[in-house]
Amino acid sequence: MSSHPLYGIYKKLPIPLQSAACWFYGLNFVIHQYNKSFYRKLAWLLESERWSASEIEAYQNERLGNIIRDAYENVSYYRETMDKLKLRPSDITTVKDLPKLPILKKEDIRNNIDKFVSKNTDKDRLLFRHTSGTTGKSLHFHVNRETDTLQWAIWWRHRNRFGMTNKSWHVNFRAPLFTPAEQNEPPFWRWVHPMRQVVINMQHITPSKIHHIADFLNQHYFKFYTTYPSFIHSLATIAIEKGLTLKNPPEVIFMGCENTFDFQKQCVKKFTGARITGQYGFAEACGNASECEHGLYHEDFELGVMECYEPERLDDARVKGKIVCTGLTSAEFPFIRYEVGDVGIWENDNTPCPCGRQSKLLVRVEGRQDDYVITPEGGSVMRFDYIFKDAQNVMESQIVQEKLGEIVVYIVKRSSYTQKDQESIRNEIEKWISNSLKVKFVYVPEIEREPNGKFRAVKSLLKEAISDDGCPDCGLPI
Numbered sequence: 001m002s003s004h005p006l007y008g009i010y011k012k013l014p015i016p017l018q019s020a021a022c023w024f025y026g027l028n029f030v031i032h033q034y035n036k037s038f039y040r041k042l043a044w045l046l047e048s049e050r051w052s053a054s055e056i057e058a059y060q061n062e063r064l065g066n067i068i069r070d071a072y073e074n075v076s077y078y079r080e081t082m083d084k085l086k087l088r089p090s091d092i093t094t095v096k097d098l099p100k101l102p103i104l105k106k107e108d109i110r111n112n113i114d115k116f117v118s119k120n121t122d123k124d125r126l127l128f129r130h131t132s133g134t135t136g137k138s139l140h141f142h143v144n145r146e147t148d149t150l151q152w153a154i155w156w157r158h159r160n161r162f163g164m165t166n167k168s169w170h171v172n173f174r175a176p177l178f179t180p181a182e183q184n185e186p187p188f189w190r191w192v193h194p195m196r197q198v199v200i201n202m203q204h205i206t207p208s209k210i211h212h213i214a215d216f217l218n219q220h221y222f223k224f225y226t227t228y229p230s231f232i233h234s235l236a237t238i239a240i241e242k243g244l245t246l247k248n249p250p251e252v253i254f255m256g257c258e259n260t261f262d263f264q265k266q267c268v269k270k271f272t273g274a275r276i277t278g279q280y281g282f283a284e285a286c287g288n289a290s291e292c293e294h295g296l297y298h299e300d301f302e303l304g305v306m307e308c309y310e311p312e313r314l315d316d317a318r319v320k321g322k323i324v325c326t327g328l329t330s331a332e333f334p335f336i337r338y339e340v341g342d343v344g345i346w347e348n349d350n351t352p353c354p355c356g357r358q359s360k361l362l363v364r365v366e367g368r369q370d371d372y373v374i375t376p377e378g379g380s381v382m383r384f385d386y387i388f389k390d391a392q393n394v395m396e397s398q399i400v401q402e403k404l405g406e407i408v409v410y411i412v413k414r415s416s417y418t419q420k421d422q423e424s425i426r427n428e429i430e431k432w433i434s435n436s437l438k439v440k441f442v443y444v445p446e447i448e449r450e451p452n453g454k455f456r457a458v459k460s461l462l463k464e465a466i467s468d469d470g471c472p473d474c475g476l477p478i
Ligand SMILES: [Zn+2]
Pocket: 292, 293, 294, 296, 298, 353, 354, 355, 356, 357
């Protein structure tokens, strides 16, 4: 709502009129998103997820062949790239042929944006999207309507795995403001009846408002919550701290958009007792993966091919690598071998998922590549959650690296936090990360969210501090 051009007027309306506006917003959303095409796609997806491995392979190869042919004929960026490499569409007819093509980086799109739109494009079929980007530089691009609807149906297939439909009442904890940030009295929620949804903004999940929010959640029954992990984790930590309980917990909590850390899951589980499941997706809509009932991420192969680039074999025969995606549905603005900026860990090919689905399996997504700390020893460390695993007195934390050789640990303390906790965290960092890394502690009332409301557990400002022309992977000057 807060990104809507009329938000300035909306936020000044009395609450009953805001509620009416939310109702119309919901109605408009339902009419446009839950259309015939959506239900057709969802029905198809519920069948295709049971396809055999060879059926999946045949589908992807056929779709890929079409995308490549189309890109070569109509999209000048790919025409030039393939001509330079002396490749023809007939050289890339299966997923196994993809490595013949180069990796597509965000920077390639930024620098050549006009060369990515197919000359056959019907502009009415395109939707404009952008990402804010972790380094503050946004990426602009298009997806077609078919892809948008398919991606939406894939989300709902995921929810359907856990017994939810778009008729199930739910709470959406989200960033765009439905309840204006300056409002200090309840209600801190807005009903969006046509979507069977209540919106609670993370900006209102604060110690002074948590009683009202917990009371509200206890007075109604919602079948599921949908949220960013950091939002529901904030809610759970503040509520536990205040001794509140959830008497009417949801059955499932769907998480997406950010990495989910184990400590977040444990805390949310403790407060809600609900089942937690995740979704890996991104605005470019050229790949997606959704958790199944057995806790593994299945490639949503209908939308795109997910490759493991620069694979590294792990001890348990799993493979870790950069996630590179090729969209199979958007010929108008094709993403071919697009480096998303995340790292994934794939299950080894011989381990089938007990759920019986035969699409490719990821164990987890490890995080944005941009978000890591570089140690004086030259290592790059992405995950710090284990450092805080026993730090019961830390409510929230964030690691920020502004310069080489040093990190700043921002901490929101619980009242029981003492100097001993700080020393124990320092020791853990020395033990696990580096004993020559300088560690500064800064105590804050809350961790600052990104402009899009997202929370970054590890934030590197090195890229911005050094140069945009540095190595795109580590940020160091080349
Ligand atoms: Zn499975």
